[in-house]
Amino acid sequence: MTEPEAGPLSGKHTERLRMASFGALTMLILQFVLGTAYSLYGTAPTAAKSVGMFSSPLLAIHVVLGILIVLAAIMLVVRAVQATVTPVLVTSVIALVAVLGAFGAGSSFTNSGANGASLGMAIATAVAMLCYGTSLVFLGKPRP
Numbered sequence: 001m002t003e004p005e006a007g008p009l010s011g012k013h014t015e016r017l018r019m020a021s022f023g024a025l026t027m028l029i030l031q032f033v034l035g036t037a038y039s040l041y042g043t044a045p046t047a048a049k050s051v052g053m054f055s056s057p058l059l060a061i062h063v064v065l066g067i068l069i070v071l072a073a074i075m076l077v078v079r080a081v082q083a084t085v086t087p088v089l090v091t092s093v094i095a096l097v098a099v100l101g102a103f104g105a106g107s108s109f110t111n112s113g114a115n116g117a118s119l120g121m122a123i124a125t126a127v128a129m130l131c132y133g134t135s136l137v138f139l140g141k142p143r144p
Contacts, residue, residue, distance in 0.1 A: 013083035018139045020079055021088070024072045024095070025132040031069060032125050034062040035106075039118065059110075066103055073099040073128070076135075087138045095131035098124045 038058050073096040080089035105120035 013079070014085070014139055017076070017079050017083055017085065017088055018136065020072070020076050021092075021132045021135040021139065024069065024076055025129055025136070027065060027069050027072060028099075028125055028129045028132065031062065031065050032122070032129075034058060034065065035121060035125075038062055063106075066106060069099055070103055076132075085138070088135045091131040091135045091138070095128040095135075098128040098131065102128065 038056070042056055042058055073092070076092045077089070077096050080092045102121045102124035105117045105124060108114065109117035109121065
């Protein structure tokens with residue numbers, strides 16, 4: 001028989017939250033690097049000519065990873081609700097909103113090429129990274 005978990009910050013829920021937060025943070029860092037690389041070396045859209053979301057391999061990987069990040073952000077909110085860890089739930093919800101904002105800004109950027117949309121993606125990504133990093137601080141080190 002297993003012993004019941006003592007409180008919301010113990011056991012498998014905490015470890016799952018920690019690993020999911022770390023995974024989301026890692027995905028966001030990769031996404032930021034891909035976005036920066038495309039910004040430097042890809043064909044930027046203009047107001048007169050949009051760029052398809054799958055018009056280059058780099059942009060296609062960026063879009064697919066963005067979709068996976070949205071799914072990961074949703075799952076993190078679900079896991080935070082299950083674990084009843086309020087601080088992590090708050091940071092996960094804020095991160096989800098930021099990820100959705102970045103996704104919307106990215107969609108807008110491919111249509112218009114507006115600098116504001118590009119900046120919006122970067123800022124929203126930074127907010128989400130900060131939220132997941134904060135979640136890792138709240139969750140602390142793994143316990144043996």
